[in-house]
Amino acid sequence: MTLAQALFAPRAVALIGASGDAEKNSARPLRFLRKHGYAGRIVPVNATRAEVLGERAWPSLADAPGDIDHAFIMTPGDSVERAIEECGARGVPVATIFSDGFADSGAGGMARQEKLVARARQLGVRVLGPNSMGVIDVPGRLALTVNAVLEADSLPAGTTGMISQSGTMLGTVLSRGAARGLGFSRLVSVGNESDLGVAELLELLAEDPGTKVILLFLETVRDGAALAAAARKAHAAGKPVAVYKLGRSRLGAALARSHTGAMAGEDAALDAYFRDCGTVRVDQLETLVEIAQLLAGRAPPDLARIPRVAVVTTTGGGAASVVDRLGMHGIETFSPDSKSPIVDLTMKATPAQYTGALDDLLASPECDGVLAVVGSSAQFHPQLAVEPIMQSRRSAKPLAAFFTPHAEASLALLAREEIAAFRTPESCADALAAYFSWRSPREVAKGSASWPRELPKRGRLDEAQSLGLFASLGITVVKHEVAGAPAYAHAIGYPVAVKALSADILHKTEAGAVRLNVSDRTAFDREVGAMLRRVSAKSILVQKMESGLAEAIVGYRHDPLVGPVVMIGAGGTLAEIYRDFALALAPVSEEEAVSLIGKVKGFAMLRGYRNLPRGDLLAVAKAVAALSRLALIPGQPVAEAEINPLIVKSDGAVAVDALIVMKE
């Protein structure tokens, strides 16, 4: 019996705490399992009743007969611990815990949860939850859940799997999909992820032959490395993964923390993470529901050109609402007739002509995807346009449909044919844009880096140490020397920059510990004297004054959720105000750094904008790639590193300010 079988296809389930009161949540799993036709054995466990909703019940798991593959625990308080003991004694391989009061309820609950899981490990019991709403296998007719969405008389079976950190939202997606014929395979509410987490479940769904595409609803990422590895496995198995992740705003992050005790994480880092893992991040809930068919069976397009979508329609106004938003995503349209951006079919086109037009466009090397926009006929006359779409040839290129009216029957027709159809113009355009920005998982850059023996491994490094480490990584750093008391002699040519050398001064400029453009020795002596009266430092860092065309900021950070990330941004106060930067998981190659730099708007100034001189962005890319190699140092001991600024010249780029903070 594999873990997947025990979770999703148990031959017998025990319902621990099954209620005989049909109105109670704890009566639901029994009702739902029966209603949806579960074929295995159901074993209610109830301390006080010998019968539950007409089913024979046992006072404890120990008394129940036969092998149990999966226990569903609903009892309150410390009876959960007892139930886990009984699972261990009976050799039950998986227990799903619906009961709450663990990590979801503060520090005490967290300690209780850790103890529970440690004991379950000893006993050989895998745990889903606590605070999990359960497991559903639609084709397998397993409704082992308290989720009220199973009140529905039937749910369409399909090939879309889902893992959700919110039990409610799992029901939401299932309910909304069902209303328009979108079927699902296996769905899991993960609860607190004390043992079985999103990553391991993603691997299980990636291995499931009945699942073609996997949706994730996330509020946090609890094990970034494991989830990244699972996402890569899903990609290798040809199973696209779409992600909806909350906590994008500060308000949303605060709510996630207050409700789950988990951090939402910095959204820009998560965005880079999901992209670099080969997953497709969506911004709207409806897009999560609707994008499945657009991704299923397809690979990341990894297009080198601006994507071109052919929009086929008989309704200009309907097409316009999608096309306008496609344009906002930077997508272009393709039309064989250069007079209009769209392919206008007259109302007189026969169904065969309609299908032919779609097939021709899908076959055209000029076009990267096809969108059919259908007007009122989608509601009342599916034979005119909806059926011709169903007849079109399947292609590696995406085919999407947007119906302008309320047309659930037609949406269901396309769902049955596994053709992506969209309810709103925005979800449609956003899904196409998400598809086109989908990339294969990034190859992890090879190579190694080592920590120079002479440097400390904890605390803040001083700036000379930091510059030394950056130089050892291959970054061009400013010419500098450490000048010591009493003479503060140095051989750097004037003008120079003078800095007090101390890891303890956090804001050097504000503290008066930096003087720029010191022109000669007399000025140098005067400035050093004055500086050492203001701040305490043993030595002075003397740097050659550098100037260039513009400034950049290059950063490295060990993100608590997703691990090492590298950041590149335009320098200066304005760029900081505009938050003009781009992130990627570290390390990155120079080529990847070039594409990252392409996302920083302000660098347009260095690309020949309005005849301004061009900056050496390749040198910037080299610095980004070099700094990102901090991630290759064994143990990844660096918490944060920054070059601010990196002076960008027409030939080269020089780091003039360096910061390194260790994790410990």
Place this chain on the structure above:
Amino acid sequence: MTLAQALFAPRAVALIGASGDAEKNSARPLRFLRKHGYAGRIVPVNATRAEVLGERAWPSLADAPGDIDHAFIMTPGDSVERAIEECGARGVPVATIFSDGFADSGAGGMARQEKLVARARQLGVRVLGPNSMGVIDVPGRLALTVNAVLEADSLPAGTTGMISQSGTMLGTVLSRGAARGLGFSRLVSVGNESDLGVAELLELLAEDPGTKVILLFLETVRDGAALAAAARKAHAAGKPVAVYKLGRSRLGAALARSHTGAMAGEDAALDAYFRDCGTVRVDQLETLVEIAQLLAGRAPPDLARIPRVAVVTTTGGGAASVVDRLGMHGIETFSPDSKSPIVDLTMKATPAQYTGALDDLLASPECDGVLAVVGSSAQFHPQLAVEPIMQSRRSAKPLAAFFTPHAEASLALLAREEIAAFRTPESCADALAAYFSWRSPREVAKGSASWPRELPKRGRLDEAQSLGLFASLGITVVKHEVAGAPAYAHAIGYPVAVKALSADILHKTEAGAVRLNVSDRTAFDREVGAMLRRVSAKSILVQKMESGLAEAIVGYRHDPLVGPVVMIGAGGTLAEIYRDFALALAPVSEEEAVSLIGKVKGFAMLRGYRNLPRGDLLAVAKAVAALSRLALIPGQPVAEAEINPLIVKSDGAVAVDALIVMKE
């Protein structure tokens, strides 16, 4: 018989070109009028048949008996002109033209349309269209349209009116609303707007006692001043107006132009226009459908503080999806319990407690709106949360509901109670954000301005003339003098800026017609000599060199769609790349200019950011208000004016570069 009666409540309608073939579009109006219970007389006109779908038909309008209030013309080619003649002869006050081939089909069609409308005016016939899909009055049972949405057996009557430049999208909104119980009053497809345009129809709907809120679906604005006036009338009548306007992206604008021949306009100017007219612009189609109930009966909140919404829920995950997006809009939440951003009701709350919680929050001065997020019970147990929402007290503050599952029956329950309910978390958050950014129509700033007698009224002004005009408006301009041949004498203290004075040099810096920081008379003579060898100019403009903390750009433009607008942006190349500017309809008061300046992100630098010195943004506001007074000059002869840069100091702001281009 008023125009509104003839349009929406005609006692008799003529269907010119009504087909006897039930499959044809031109058979629809007769079918739809009957199906939806039109009580007036229907007069089919058909050149070849004496009977149409069982109704007596006449060969021409001249032959038809009785008074006709409204003619619906569906015939092709130049029979349209004939039909208009007949309308004139019979005294038919309004003709709706469905036929196309006018402004929708190029320059020839445009000429034909102009001729047709001129003739209709002579005849006293008002025209809706051509290319209009017709008029619907749901409560009045008038379905005078070819729009297929009327195939529906019935449509819910309500108090939401709609005017659409796309016939398809009118049907779309009606169909989607109907599916969830949202009712409509009067709806108009305007087509080419040859005579009756959006503005006049908006006035009619604003006067309609059966209409409480009005939706506009726009691809262009054909008469900006008239629409602004109509929007103000709607506001005065207490009828909120929501607008969805396409052409936000370049691609969308290109499509609009290819399909309607009309310009989409610059989106930032339109955004300012819709805001300043007191309308609510929405970004998603679904929001247009759903926002009606949030606005109906309410006035613009004109809040001075950051809006605070209380979010009441039993489902944390469901609330999180809305709250996260509210946070992205800069909205805050309010909760009496400071531990959580939301108001968590336990599952055990009784319906009365639920209603009580909503009522208390709506009554609290701390909170500006209430959102109820309902989980799976919205689908299966409306008595638990949906009915308590229905029982809540009505308030001037908005109450909104978001249901996480598919729950059309519950959406319809709230629709019947005129409580705003939303299908998606994004539409819900966007609608609340749109409501909170809703402002009363801007008072038009009073005062007058006049054109100095000595200045030319056409072409480009030279820079001395432009600076003079700016000074006459009250703008502080740089100290300057015009120095003429042969001595080029002047009395400005060095250093100075030297510019060749000519309205013909478009890009002065690139042409070598500007020299900054000229330090003394010797350098001045040398620079002037060199400059006049490079470019041709009769005189030299000498300016005092100014410096300050930062630069700003102030612009004025007569937008072809919305009229005069004033623009304020941060100066410099980076700000240009980031498109960091804000727009308003001109003229603006100094107070309004201050709030406009607040929208320019880069000015954060001048507000004490990171201890940088503060700039005199009040002086910037004075310059913005002064430049905007160009709109007060009779005839508004200025096409474009720009101060670039305006030097911002810690005390004051000075225009050092001036441009004025006249319309002619």
